[in-house]
Amino acid sequence: MGNAKTNPAEIFGKYVFSDAVAKTRLSKATYKSLKKTIELGEPLDTSIADEVAAAIKEWAIDLGATHFTHWFLPMTGLTAEKHDSFISPTGDGKVILSFSGKELIKGEPDASSFPSGGLRETSAARGYTSWDTTSPVFVKEGSLYIPTAFFSYTGEILDKKAPLLRANEALDKQARRVLAAFGKSGVKKVTATVGPEQEYFIVNRDLYNQRLDLVLTGRTLFGAQPPKGQELADQYFGTLRTKIVDFMHDLDERLWELGITAKTKHNEVAPAQHEIALIFDPANVAVDHNQLVLELLQKTAEQHGLAALVHEKPFAGVNGNGKHINWSLSTDEGENLLDPTDDPGKNPQFVIFLAAVIKAVDEYAELLRSSVASAGNDHRLGANEAPPAIISVFVGEELESLIDAVEEGKKFTSPEAKKTNLDVSSLPVITEDKTDRNRTSPFAFTGNKFEFRMCGSYANVAGPAFVLNTIVAEALSQIADRLESTSDIEKASLTLAGEIFKAHKRVIFNGNGYSDEWVAEAEKRGLPNIKNTVLAIKALLDEKNRNVLEKHGVLVGKEIDARYEILLENYAKIINIEALTLVDITFRQLVPAAFKYAKTLSDSIASFKAAGVDVSGNTAYLEKVLGLSKSIVAKAEALKAAAEAAGALETNFDSALAYRENVLSAMNDLRSDIDTLEPIVPADIWPVPVYTDLLFRV
Ligand code: ADP
Ligand code: MG
Incomplete structure (x- = not known):
């Protein structure tokens, strides 16, 4: 760990097509027109798009970009990107690098696999992305990123950006x-x-x-x-x-x-x-x-x-x-x-x-x-x-x-x-805020x-x-x-x-x-x-x-309905994944570990017994581990059944509610037994890192 670091002023915005970059890379008239769109929200003059795209392309290639991507915020809540290279064959076995105004402004990603809340049939796959001129384009990991809004063939918005812009x-x-x-x-x-x-x-x-x-x-x-x-x-x-x-x-x-x-x-x-x-x-x-x-x-x-x-x-x-x-x-x-x-x-x-x-x-x-x-x-x-x-x-x-x-x-x-120096004359006098x-x-x-x-x-x-x-x-x-x-x-x-x-x-x-x-x-x-x-x-x-x-x-109404369905569906899916994950870990890792420990215990007890040691007071742990294991297996089965039942319900609302009411509580039930078991199983047998490891051993 060195003490000297790079001067932030030297690297700041290195990979962004910022106002300062635009000024040096665009003609005066184009720069002015684009700035009006960005700062005042005036409609983009599409006749400048080709010049802007060409300038952005040259700039991005100078920074090592080979691809461009329309970058958008679908209803998954995450970001989405699909990369196209700048190459364009010239017919003689070579390529040139090209990027048009149209490619800058509009993209046509296949939209069929993004959540649409019933706004679109899966068979109707067409979706569009449209350049959000007010968020600067940037180069990352060899691609030019163009922030965009995402909507369907029929004009309904399918993302988180468009409603914000509106x-x-x-x-x-x-x-x-x-x-x-x-x-x-x-x-x-x-x-x-x-x-x-x-x-x-x-x-x-x-x-x-x-x-x-x-x-x-x-x-x-x-x-x-x-x-x-x-x-x-x-x-x-x-x-x-x-x-x-x-x-x-x-x-x-x-x-x-x-x-x-x-x-x-x-x-x-x-x-x-x-x-x-x-x-x-x-x-x-x-x-x-x-x-x-x-x-x-x-x-x-x-x-x-x-x-x-x-x-x-x-x-x-x-x-x-x-x-x-x-x-x-x-x-x-x-x-x-x-x-x-x-x-x-x-x-x-x-x-x-x-x-x-x-x-x-x-x-x-x-x-x-x-x-x-x-x-x-x-x-x-x-x-x-x-x-x-x-x-x-x-x-x-x-x-x-x-x-x-x-x-x-x-x-x-x-x-x-109020002003104070805490009655210490060497401390500077500072003005207190008026409100805590x-x-x-x-x-x-x-x-x-x-x-x-x-x-x-x-x-x-x-x-x-x-x-x-x-x-x-x-x-x-x-x-x-x-x-x-x-x-x-x-x-x-x-x-x-x-x-x-x-x-x-x-x-x-x-x-x-x-x-x-x-x-x-x-x-x-x-x-x-x-x-x-x-x-x-x-x-x-x-x-x-x-x-x-x-x-x-x-x-609009349809878009609100779609969001309602997407949010419920997403909620149900998240809880379902959590339930299945807990069941998986329980059966494939935790229960086997419990049995392994129980076997060690019972082997020890048996050998002590064979050696003539009185073990009558020493079987409590074994019984506790076996008892918890049995309960854990039963609760994991119950959790699995609850998740299946919730998933089978007709409407997204009923299903989400069942995940909330029945599945989450079944998860907590199971968890409480697991959390009782964990502290009594030896560290070398418990199959996963515990909270102390995760929180304190970086
Ligand atoms: P606080 O200590 O009250 O949280 P800070 O000055 O540390 O205040 O600011 C916290 C955050 O608030 C920072 O992200 C800062 O950029 C943001 N912030 C400050 N002024 C504004 C503003 N006018 N609008 C939006 N965010 C602001
Ligand atoms: Mg704050």
């Missing part, structure tokens, strides 16, 4: 209407900004490979609690282990080369748990970048003899992995619309944007909850570590006083920020942005981002309707904000979101508490939620 446009439009009412009609674009903080675990690769459950499902399906967990709080922000330092550095460099602003890295709460945060980007770029972070986390770890676990709950008993989505709104002039400024009481524009977010989150809490629902995230939400499943908004003391004042029509003056943080809130105001903390680590950020953008667009559109014709914008906006706060302040909660009191209080306030994915997905059937998505052109 929601971005809706939000831009409605936010600019509100700004115009404040006299800011010069603003050309409002962009939702997103900065995800990504948690993950790192374990030793050899140990990882010995656990079929980690390899196939991303989480441990069994494992007794280790003697040491996270109770000493010695991991959080602790010094990084040498192997981790090297891995993280390599990861940073690869991300920087791809123009990804890896900024913060540190140890997280649980043993072997870490976090990486990027500097925020426009929402759709942030989505692409987060997918690349997930991919490169795993690939870089593998190259270091490590494995990155990005599942929401790799280990029971210690913290799981979340992904905090920091979110704000920014204008093309660089104004952050959620910046309270020094005296928010004198900033009605901030107050109205704050009101819009609070209104949106309260009115569409179920839809927002559904956007973070997944089988993996069910282990976190509401399970006393991550935010609860109840959506509430933390605003902090200062803004709460502001909200009260606005509601009562009173003036609000911001308190002076609250780690238990699922949706927290953190200075000049909101932080949505319910997202799972493995989830594609596009889902929560497009829902958030859509519901805030709706709140802003109602606000714009009221404010557009007013002559006294200051007064009208504060009056309206007061009404909104009054109607929606039930969603504001500054206390401890993990407490039982809050669960009871939230129920009194009428806030939904949706405990699992299967129930959360039902939000997509609700008229109100469908209307808001349709009104803003984000998804």
Whole structure:
């Protein structure tokens, strides 16, 4: 491990066709036209496509690319790519390298094997990808990557990117209407900004490979609690282990080369748990970048003899992995619309944007909850570590006083920020924040942005981002309707904000979101508490939620129906794979190990007996091992039967619910016996690495 590292400024964006590269590689007119499309969302002038494609091709070949791929985000939640080489035969046994404007703009991958939720017959395979000009193309592993949106022959969208792009446009439009009412009609674009903080675990690769459950499902399906967990709080922000330092550095460099602003890295709460945060980007770029972070986390770890676990709950008993989505709104002039400024009481524009977010989150809490629902995230939400499943908004003391004042029509003056040097004259004087943080809130105001903390680590950020953008667009559109014709914008906006706060302040909660009191209080306030994915997905059937998505052109009815089916189906498949994996490990590894140990024990007992030793008090372990083995076999059979029964049900909803209610509980039942057996079987007989190995032996 050397101390000297590469200067990030020298490698940053090396493999990205960035604005700076475009400027040097394109003619002036083409560069200007493309920039307008990228920055202001103006339609792409297709007559420039050939020139842009040729420039991108030359640039990519200079960087060693031989192929290009349209890169998209199908409903699997992962990324998809199919590579075509640039070669084109010249008829004399040679090739030239070519890449046309058409190939840049449009792709035609066979779509038949991606989940479509019944939107498309398998026989109707045609699908298209369309260049997302606002997310830069890049070169990775010898291919030119072109970020795209993915849709079917009949025009229905089949991916996670297109609804986000549509929601971005809706939000831009409605936010600019509100700004115009404040006299800011010069603003050309409002962009939702997103900065995800990504948690993950790192374990030793050899140990990882010995656990079929980690390899196939991303989480441990069994494992007794280790003697040491996270109770000493010695991991959080602790010094990084040498192997981790090297891995993280390599990861940073690869991300920087791809123009990804890896900024913060540190140890997280649980043993072997870490976090990486990027500097925020426009929402759709942030989505692409987060997918690349997930991919490169795993690939870089593998190259270091490590494995990155990005599942929401790799280990029971210690913290799981979340992904905090920091979110704000920014204008093309660089104004952050959620910046309270020094005296928010004198900033009605901030107050109205704050009101819009609070209104949106309260009115569409179920839809927002559904956007973070997944089988993996069910282990976190509401399970006393991550935010609860109840959506509430933390605003902090200062803004709460502001909200009260606005509601009562009173003036609000911001308190002076306190300054301190801790009474140590050698320490510099620092200004304290006016508000403390609250780690238990699922949706927290953190200075000049909101932080949505319910997202799972493995989830594609596009889902929560497009829902958030859509519901805030709706709140802003109602606000714009009221404010557009007013002559006294200051007064009208504060009056309206007061009404909104009054109607929606039930969603504001500054206390401890993990407490039982809050669960009871939230129920009194009428806030939904949706405990699992299967129930959360039902939000997509609700008229109100469908209307808001349709009104803003984000998804049409058919597309919403398809998503509903896909999400349920996906949930059922995940639990089914987990069940089958646990059954497989049980019969092929764990039960044989138990019998092996039982045989060793009984052989020992027999030989002691033969030698005339009194063994009458020493057969308890043997009986315990045999008893547990018998119970484990029976429970594994029951699990298999439960999974088969759930899989045989007619509708996706019934099936998913049966997996949730019957299969998960059968898995837990089986697990509890396995976890009782594990600590009494000798280490050299237990066939797989245990929690202590995975969490502490990197
Ligand atoms: P905190 O300590 O409150 O989490 P940080 O400054 O460390 O705040 O930022 C955490 C994340 O929030 C980073 O990913 C950062 O890029 C992101 N972030 C900061 N400002 C914004 C913004 N205006 N919009 C979206 N994300 C933001
Ligand atoms: Mg944060």
